[in-house]
Amino acid sequence: TLPMVNEKDAQPMALGYVADTNKADGKKFPKHAATQKCGNCTLYTGKPDAPSGPCGIFPGKAVAAGGWCSAYAKKA
Ligand code: SF4
Incomplete structure (x- = not known):
């Protein structure tokens, strides 16, 4: 299993990533x-x-299914 993205790391912070939308x-x-x-x-x-x-934004890491970031794009 991949390590989870940490909300407090620089790239997630810049994108406004949160594990809870x-x-x-x-x-x-x-x-x-x-x-x-x-x-x-x-x-x-x-x-x-x-x-x-x-x-795709965070190679080698996992994001929470219920998370969100500002690069969000609705799946067609
Ligand atoms: Fe990745 Fe989309 Fe979640 Fe942003 S909202 S962390 S782009 S899956």
């Missing part, structure tokens, strides 16, 4: 919505029911 900074990211989650982001490659999985 409900904790996203709505002032800084007004387009954020609670329905946006890593699990339904186009950059996420985790299995449908897994609690976490890989993200």
